[in-house]
Amino acid sequence: MGALHTLQELDALQDAMNKALDAIRAEIDVHDLPDLSNYATEPHPLDDAHFICPPRLYEARKLALATIGQIRNLIQRPYERVVEQSTAVYETACLDILVKTGILDKLADEEHANGMHALELERAFDIDSVKLMTVLRYLAAQGWLHEPDERVFALTRLALELRQGNNGRKWIMTPGKPTVATSLLDQLTHPDREWRYSRKPDETAFQLGNNTKLTLFEHLKRNPDELTQWASSVQSLGDAYHSAIINDYPWRELQSRSFVDCGGGQGNLSISLAELLPEAQFIVQDLEEVVPIAKANIARRLTDPAKRSRITVEPHNFFEVQPRGGDRIYMLRYILHDWPDHACIKILKNIAQAAGPKAKIIIVEVISVPCTTSAYAQYRGHPVTLDDLRGAKRHQAITPPAYIPENFGACAKMSLALGVHMMGVFNALERSMTEWFDLITRAGLQISRVQGLRGMVSIIECEVARQ
Ligand SMILES: C[S@@+](CC[C@H](N)C(=O)[O-])C[C@H]1O[C@@H](n2cnc3c(N)ncnc32)[C@H](O)[C@@H]1O
Numbered sequence: 001m002g003a004l005h006t007l008q009e010l011d012a013l014q015d016a017m018n019k020a021l022d023a024i025r026a027e028i029d030v031h032d033l034p035d036l037s038n039y040a041t042e043p044h045p046l047d048d049a050h051f052i053c054p055p056r057l058y059e060a061r062k063l064a065l066a067t068i069g070q071i072r073n074l075i076q077r078p079y080e081r082v083v084e085q086s087t088a089v090y091e092t093a094c095l096d097i098l099v100k101t102g103i104l105d106k107l108a109d110e111e112h113a114n115g116m117h118a119l120e121l122e123r124a125f126d127i128d129s130v131k132l133m134t135v136l137r138y139l140a141a142q143g144w145l146h147e148p149d150e151r152v153f154a155l156t157r158l159a160l161e162l163r164q165g166n167n168g169r170k171w172i173m174t175p176g177k178p179t180v181a182t183s184l185l186d187q188l189t190h191p192d193r194e195w196r197y198s199r200k201p202d203e204t205a206f207q208l209g210n211n212t213k214l215t216l217f218e219h220l221k222r223n224p225d226e227l228t229q230w231a232s233s234v235q236s237l238g239d240a241y242h243s244a245i246i247n248d249y250p251w252r253e254l255q256s257r258s259f260v261d262c263g264g265g266q267g268n269l270s271i272s273l274a275e276l277l278p279e280a281q282f283i284v285q286d287l288e289e290v291v292p293i294a295k296a297n298i299a300r301r302l303t304d305p306a307k308r309s310r311i312t313v314e315p316h317n318f319f320e321v322q323p324r325g326g327d328r329i330y331m332l333r334y335i336l337h338d339w340p341d342h343a344c345i346k347i348l349k350n351i352a353q354a355a356g357p358k359a360k361i362i363i364v365e366v367i368s369v370p371c372t373t374s375a376y377a378q379y380r381g382h383p384v385t386l387d388d389l390r391g392a393k394r395h396q397a398i399t400p401p402a403y404i405p406e407n408f409g410a411c412a413k414m415s416l417a418l419g420v421h422m423m424g425v426f427n428a429l430e431r432s433m434t435e436w437f438d439l440i441t442r443a444g445l446q447i448s449r450v451q452g453l454r455g456m457v458s459i460i461e462c463e464v465a466r467q
Contacts (some may be wrong), residue, residue, distance in 0.1 A: 008375070009074060012402040017067045019401075023060035023386045028432035031057070039146060040157045041113045047157070051244045056389035058454045059398045061409050063386070069410020070403055091142055092178065094135045098144065099162055099172060099226040101125055103132075107145075107155045108163050115147075115154030136258060167236035174233035176206075180424040183209035187424060198427060199340035205424035218427050223290050231293055233268050238333060244334075244455035245364060246272055248395055254360070255279055258328045261350065262318050263335040265290065267311060269364075270331075275309050283324055285316035318347045322354035330355065333364035333457075338416075338426050341439055348443030352464055361462040363447055366415045366430045367452075395454050415456045436460055 030033070031054055033045055046061075053061075098104045103121060106112060118136065122129035129151075136153045139145050144159045190196045195203050201215045209269045212219060219227050220227040256279035264284035274282055275403035284294050294313045302308040316323065318335070330351045336344045351361055383399035385421030400406055407416075419430035431439065433450070440447055440462055449461040 002091070007231070009403050010071075012375075013067050013071050013074065013404075016063060016401045016404060017071065019386055020060045020064035020067060023056055024064060027054055027057035027060060030054075030123075031450050038143065038156045038158065039154075041155075041160075043157060043160050047161065049239050052243050053454055054248050055392045055395040055454070056386055058395065059389055062408050063398065063401070065411045066400070066404050066408035070405075070415075089178065090138070093152050094139050095144065095162075095172065097135050098139060098159075099169070101127065104155070104159065105164060107153065108160070113154065115149070115152040118151045118153070121153075156439050167239050170236035172228050172234045177421065178211035180205045180421065184420070184424050189231075199342065201339070201343075201426045201428075204427050216228055217287070221287070224289070227289065228293060231266055231290065234334065235297075238265070238268050241453065241455035241457055242272060244453040245457070245459070246276060248453040249362075249451050249459045251276055254329055257281075258326075258381075260285060260324050260328050260330045262322075262330055262332050262347070264294065264313075264331070264333075267294045267313060268297070268301075269333050271298060271301050274302065274310050280310065282311040284311060284313045285318070285324075285383075286313070287317065288315040291315050297323070318350060319343070320350065322350045325354035325356065327356035327358035329360045329362060330387075331362045331364070336363060336439075337365055337422050337428055337430055339428050340426075345437055345443045348440065348445060352444040355464050357464060359464060360448070363436075363440075363460040363462065364457050365436075365460065366418070366456055367436065367450070367458045367460070368415065368419065368430045368432045369412070370432070371405045371407050371412070373405045373408065373409075375401060375402055395452070397452050441465070 022213075022427075024036075026031075027439050034040075036044055036046070046053065046057075103125060106121075106124060107116060116124075118129040121127070121132055121136075133151060136145055137147065140147050140153065143156055144162075145153045146156050148154055152375075160166070162172060163169060186203040187203075188196065198204075202213060206216055206219075207213060210219070214222070220230055250273055251273060255277055259270065259273065259280055259282045261267065261282060261284045264286055265268055267284040268280075270282040270284050273280065285296075286294060291313050292462050296309060298313065302311070322330075332347070335395075337346065339347065348361070355361065384396055385398060389396065389398065400408060405412075415430060422428040422430065437447065440460070444465050445462040446465040447460060448463050449459075451459040451461070453459065
């Protein structure tokens with residue numbers, strides 16, 4: 001029975017993998033895209049945050065990645081996985097070495113497209129080539145580099161994301177995660193029971209690891225350089241799903257409305273929408289110390305004065321009464337996942353109290369899905385397959401086939417990791433649809449639409465609840 005079961009699982013996963021890869025190949029052909037290669041010296045169009053991924057291709061990649069994760073779990077020797085995982089912290093450290101020493105930028109120079117010998121790197125950076133070899137070969141095995149000749153290392157397409165100016169570089173340059181990670185255990189097993197069950201943003205691994213009483217936002221206020229770096233990493237997360245957010249939600253229905261970008265950070269969502277909706281007006285609200293950063297970013301990114309004049313930035317604390325009332329569009333992107341339930345309800349209630357009957361509250365966040373896996377395709381009603389998406393213009397998520405978790409497992413790793421980060425930094429979380437429904441209802445709002453996007457996040461559109 002055991003052997004038969006395993007064989008069926010392998011068969012099912014192989015079938016899913018074949019279908020996913022066939023669909024990827026067909027979509028690359030249909031859309032006239034270049035071949036995929038790890039050795040490319042330029043990014044593939046699929047790597048660009050502004051690329052609008054055809055729905056079938058998007059879902060096929062998702063299925064392929066989920067299947068790779070399941071196959072790996074199935075065939076890898078568990079002990080080796082344990083060692084690999086417990087030393088994964090070294091991958092982060094070695095990537096830091098690659099980026100922060102300047103080796104990555106050197107290898108990114110066109111003249112080094114074919115790679116550099118470890119001895120050449122030693123001469124350029126005065127770092128022991130024997131030690132460098134250890135670091136670089138480890139990174140090569142993870143796909144960040146390749147070794148065209150023994151001891152010669154070149155960037156892969158994956159590593160191009162870490163070049164100056166790219167979103168991956170902005171994200172990786174923001175420090176602090178290892179410190180939070182080492183204190184997570186202490187957060188969850190704290191000797192003080194109140195701490196263990198705390199939902200306060202000043203009783204987390206962040207305070208334990210950094211030996212501070214300040215919340216992250218208070219800490220950033222006192223450290224402007226860190227604030228600027230942190231703001232740019234948040235911006236990178238927003239940019240990463242730019243095309244999904246802009247293309248998969250019917251923003252044009254809100255053509256000439258007035259938008260309030262609550263906790264709008266650098267104002268990037270408003271900037272993108274100002275480009276899309278020429279008649280709409282935008283107010284970006286954030287903490288006082290973020291206002292100058294937002295203004296500078298808007299001035300830099302929107303050179304057209306007409307567009308720029310449609311975005312204003314103002315200080316506003318979203319725990320206080322919302323001064324901008326009426327039938328506006330209130331947007332909250334990556335806000336509520338920073339806060340525990342009681343704080344989210346306060347934020348949403350402040351908006352609900354100001355909002356008119358035709359106002360919309362647009363929440364852009366992860367909707368966390370359980371990792372339940374079944375030997376049968378998990379569907380209620382008719383399953384959606386990759387075949388159904390042939391030639392589709394509108395995105396629709398496929399049904400996970402047998403043995404693929406409902407949240408597409410390995411594919412959900414990034415959002416689930418961010419959930420752990422939110423817990424460690426804010427005592428907050430990524431929420432499931434049931435949790436969102438509960439929170440939104442308790443704030444006096446009702447959900448009017450839920451829109452899945454071609455990305456990690458979804459849009460939950462709400463309005464003020466009718467009595
Ligand atoms: C994760 S960032 C999201 C930024 C932006 N919405 C985006 O998607 O790029 C959270 C934002 O909330 C802001 N924030 C934190 N506490 C706030 C408060 N009490 N009132 C207003 N904004 C706040 C932060 O300064 C930060 O810009």
